[in-house]
Amino acid sequence: xxxxxxxxxxxxxxxxxxxxxxxxxxxxxxxxxxxxxxxxxxxxxxxxxxxxxxxxxxxxxxxxxxxxxxxxxxxxxxxxxxxxxxxxxxxxxxxxxxxxxxxxxxxxxxxxxxxxxxxxxxxxxxxxxxxxxxxxxxxxxxxxxxxxxxxxxxxxxxxxxxxxxxxxxxxxxxxxxxxxxxxxxxxxxxxxxxxxxxxxxxxxxxxxxxxxxxx
Numbered sequence: 001x002x003x004x005x006x007x008x009x010x011x012x013x014x015x016x017x018x019x020x021x022x023x024x025x026x027x028x029x030x031x032x033x034x035x036x037x038x039x040x041x042x043x044x045x046x047x048x049x050x051x052x053x054x055x056x057x058x059x060x061x062x063x064x065x066x067x068x069x070x071x072x073x074x075x076x077x078x079x080x081x082x083x084x085x086x087x088x089x090x091x092x093x094x095x096x097x098x099x100x101x102x103x104x105x106x107x108x109x110x111x112x113x114x115x116x117x118x119x120x121x122x123x124x125x126x127x128x129x130x131x132x133x134x135x136x137x138x139x140x141x142x143x144x145x146x147x148x149x150x151x152x153x154x155x156x157x158x159x160x161x162x163x164x165x166x167x168x169x170x171x172x173x174x175x176x177x178x179x180x181x182x183x184x185x186x187x188x189x190x191x192x193x194x195x196x197x198x199x200x201x202x203x204x205x206x207x208x209x210x211x212x213x214x215x
Contacts, residue, residue: 042212053094056189058214061089061097067208069103071119071147074110074177081105081119085208095129097139110151111173112166117151120176123205126186139187145204145205149177183212 004035039062068080082105089099103121110117125143132138155171185203192198192211200209 011087051094054091055095055129055137056214057090058195059091059143060187060215061087061099061197061212062215063087063089063210065199065201065206065208065210065213067201067206067210069105069119070096071107071204072173074112076173076176081107083121083206083208085121085206085210087212088150089127097125097129098126099127099141101125107149111154111170114200115151115153115170117149117154117174117177119147119149120206121145121147123183127184134190136188136190139189140180140185141187141203142184143205145179145181145183146178147179149174 001102052157063086065085067085069083069173070078071081073079083103084105085101085103087099087101089097091097101121101123101153105119107117109115125138125141127141130138130140151170151174154174155167157167181204183203183205185201185205188202189199190198195214197212197214198209199212201207
């Protein structure tokens with residue numbers, strides 16, 4: 001008698017070998033039809049769920065708008081200025097969004113002729129989404145706006161021909177553009193294609209329209 005130690009997997013009967021080969025052969029994909037058979041491997045089935053509570057499924061919205069913002073002219077009267085506004089919104093929970101916006105424009109001949117001033121506005125908003133017909137959504141919002149003017153030439157006279165009173169008035173006019181206030185309004189969003197939408201904003205901070213990308 002001879003004792004053999006080690007792997008005994010090769011010591012199988014002919015019937016065992018035949019059954020093993022048939023089993024391996026049956027598990028292989030033999031032709032195109034095998035790609036559509038009814039065999040399901042339960043451990044590898046993945047269920048992709050969708051949160052039906054959310055009207056807007058994506059969590060991020062990036063928008064470029066163009067519209068009118070309110071500020072002051074040389075006579076301290078309320079006027080409208082055209083401004084580009086870039087906004088980014090994030091859905092923090094179902095239908096509840098936070099959004100940050102930045103807008104900027106140039107005011108020509110302000111605070112005096114020959115001097116330009118940059119008007120910048122930064123805002124933060126809290127929005128809630130409601131679904132309306134025609135693949136559209138309305139988002140009432142409340143937030144806070146901070147605005148300021150920047151004019152390096154205001155209050156400076158390199159020629160020496162302007163009185164100090166006029167120079168002080170220039171500085172005062174630029175400072176008058178600064179404001180910090182609570183804002184409110186509503187945003188209307190309409191889907192145009194997967195990932196793209198049109199948008200209109202009507203609020204105390206701006207009246208504008210534009211397009212955006214959701215992701």
